[in-house]
Ligand SMILES: Nc1ncnc2c1ncn2[C@@H]1O[C@H](COP(=O)(O)OP(=O)(O)OP(=O)(O)O)[C@@H](O)[C@H]1O
């Protein structure tokens with residue numbers, strides 16, 4: 001069987017004024033359906049840039065992302081958006097919750113915009129329960145702790161049972177307890193629903209939660225021993 005997600009020779013350079021900042025310099029890898037892959041690497045190595053490309057949120061300068069047989073670059077903006085909403089659950093590093101909506105609506109909005117039509121209320125409540133959010137559903141983001149906000153963001157990403165979960169530092173600002181809740185939930189969702197999970201993390205302990213680790217450095221995928229921050233035990 002072919003790969004479910006394929007990154008093929010991705011290049012991306014940002015232009016700041018007259019200066020070119022290369023972020024990805026030819027990144028290729030493939031991920032099988034149902035794999036839980038973690039992506040590690042130093043700050044600035046291109047992880048978030050890769051996250052945006054994998055999710056079809058920005059376009060590569062060259063190279064391509066193929067997900068479940070679809071090449072993002074050949075899709076129209078509307079098709080790309082539709083595919084994103086249907087197939088991918090995103091967890092952003094900075095939560096990206098809507099400040100005027102309570103937790104319940106922040107989670108439900110993912111169901112509303114997905115167009116999947118499968119608004120399983122039992123699943124909604126179960127996710128909230130597993131993430132310890134049941135008593136916080138009427139709170140707005142400003143009335144939630146950082147850990148709770150991150151758990152709401154994760155509930156929003158998972159509530160549609162997406163085929164793919166992309167998470168950028170989902171435990172970045174969390175204490176050990178909250179990190180464990182988030183990691184266990186990602187693992188459980190991956191196992192129960194056969195979801196393909198790509199998780200970016202700085203934390204070697206968190207990285208071990210996955211089936212396999214991809215190491216990045218200076219916009220490249222490198223071997224583990226080339227990653228200066230990585231100390232295998
Ligand atoms: N919007 C942008 N405009 C210009 N340069 C950017 C932009 N976003 C990222 N960069 C640059 O691209 C490179 C890769 O950034 P990226 O955010 O992908 O790294 P990262 O691995 O996610 O880092 P971190 O671990 O700190 O989140 C960095 O040199 C960064 O300064």
Ligand SMILES: [Mg+2]
Pocket residue numbers: 047048049
């Ligand atoms: Mg980043």
